[in-house]
Amino acid sequence: MLKHHFIHQAYDLPGLLNNTNKLSTFCSKLEKQSKLHPDKIDPETYKGNGLELFTEFLLTMFPVDARLGVSDYQLVQEGDVGVDGVGIGTNGKPATVQVKYRAANHDLTANNDHLSNFTSASLMHYNVDPTDDNNMLVITTAKGLHHFTDNEMFLNKVRCVGYEQLRQIVDNNIPFWDAFRQHIR
Numbered sequence: 796m797l798k799h800h801f802i803h804q805a806y807d808l809p810g811l812l813n814n815t816n817k818l819s820t821f822c823s824k825l826e827k828q829s830k831l832h833p834d835k836i837d838p839e840t841y842k843g844n845g846l847e848l849f850t851e852f853l854l855t856m857f858p859v860d861a862r863l864g865v866s867d868y869q870l871v872q873e874g875d876v877g878v879d880g881v882g883i884g885t886n887g888k889p890a891t892v893q894v895k896y897r898a899a900n901h902d903l904t905a906n907n908d909h910l911s912n913f914t915s916a917s918l919m920h921y922n923v924d925p926t927d928d929n930n931m932l933v934i935t936t937a938k939g940l941h942h943f944t945d946n947e948m949f950l951n952k953v954r955c956v957g958y959e960q961l962r963q964i965v966d967n968n969i970p971f972w973d974a975f976r977q978h979i980r
Contacts, residue, residue, distance in 0.1 A: 796978070797851055797852060805848075807828060811845070811867040825845040825896075828841065837956040838877050843894065844892050847968070848955060853934070853964070861885055862960065862964065865890045868880055868881075869922045876916040876920055877893065877909070878913060879894070888924050889923050890923065890930040891916070893910065905949070906945050908931065910944065910953075914949060934961070938959075939957035
């Protein structure tokens with residue numbers, strides 16, 4: 796059962812998923828919904844929460860998929876220090892996940908996209924092994940990590956599944972979208 800609060804927060808969750816079989820459709824509908832009541836929920840927060848629910852379902856459905864590399868996914872619901880979820884990496888060690896909703900042509904940076912907290916919290920609060928290069932995962936609608944952030948700041952220790960990789964997993968994957976629709980009922 797999905798636990799993210801977006802299930803109760805979404806303006807029209809069935810509408811978000813009805814006839815949705817591609818990531819682009821999901822994002823387009825999420826963007827439109829985010830603008831409905833900007834005085835109630837900040838549109839950026841709304842989109843981020845929608846993607847966090849999507850990610851919770853994705854990681855729940857694909858716990859042994861090495862492209863994602865996180866099983867036993869659990870949301871971090873209290874004490875937000877920059878990690879959205881935790882689980883077990885493919886090597887059996889603690890893994891952390893950060894979710895970022897951004898434009899598909901955007902490159903994520905440590906400072907502008909607030910990813911530095913993710914890495915420090917992963918190592919200090921969630922015991923990710925600092926020698927691992929697979930157990931900190933960013934899932935995003937952006938293109939990916941900026942090369943400087945990836946190579947110089949994170950020393951290639953943070954994996955990123957960006958828009959195109961997500962599309963390869965979910966686009967026209969009808970059983971995935973049907974199961975997602977079923978889980979929100």
